[in-house]
Amino acid sequence: MSLPLEGLSAIVTGAGRGLGRAEALELARLGASVVVNDYGQPGRDGSGEASAGPAEDVAAEIRAAGGEAVAHLGDVGDFDEAGALVDVAIGTFGKLDILVNNAGILRDRMIFSMTESEWDSVIRVHLKGHFNTTHFASVHWRERSKAAGGPVHGRIINTSSEAFVAGSAGQPNYAAAKGGIVGLTTSTALALGKYGVTANVICPRARTRMTQDVFAAVSPGSGSGQPGDGGLDPLAPEHVAPLVGYLASSAAAGINGQLLVVHGGMVAVVERPKVAAKFDTAKELFSYEELDELLSPYYAGRPANETFAAAEVLGLKRG
Known part of the structure; x- marks a missing residue:
């Protein structure tokens, strides 16, 4: 019996650690040949010397399990790389079938304290990095589709965050980048659908070095975060990887342009924003007074601290 991703090749960016590592291992387990990309810098803020070590270690782990994998040391924020x-x-591997964009960095700061470089660096790695790889993959799939005279198997799984969905006061750069990734994904889904390519975006919640300040440490007896150690951490990256594997497969051919939140054995499908209320002017043009009469009572009846991206939109509390 063939595996779901047998004969397919994949790229996973930021795959040397955490979520990317779990995703690369899962794709390989399902039969894909994997390019394990990671820039290998020790700091989660993108600081330190680049190293091929993390990507090489994951590629070696895949090969040791009988799969095919190569490591790639490269900065996805650089267009040419x-x-x-x-x-x-x-x-x-002769072709590319699956692209999982996961690479990212954090440079957290409140908006009034953030520097230009802290803004630019996070936007560059997350949002531009997603664009860069997607651009080159889409060129490849478009050319393959034209040569084949029909659709090809192309899958893009992008990584957003609940920081976009539910807000994150200390991460204006990160939240903006993750919101931009959702827009990039839906646009890409519309552009590439006719070639057989799907593009979806996930908001994973997982305990990694990127979230070490957000989630508490694993409690004693709850497991280390690895399967089979006496209890899997509910926020282990391994809870996210199966959804990535599924979205990469032929079974998910009809899923395109979707946003899914995933963690701890749960997948939530997030709908596009809906209009909550609508007001029409009684005249040709709104006046200040009319807007005050319509909008002030409406917002007076809502919670004082409610924002457009309230966490309750998912029915979830932020960890």
């Missing part, structure tokens, strides 16, 4: 990454997949 992202192109080289896609070329590695095509040159090594």
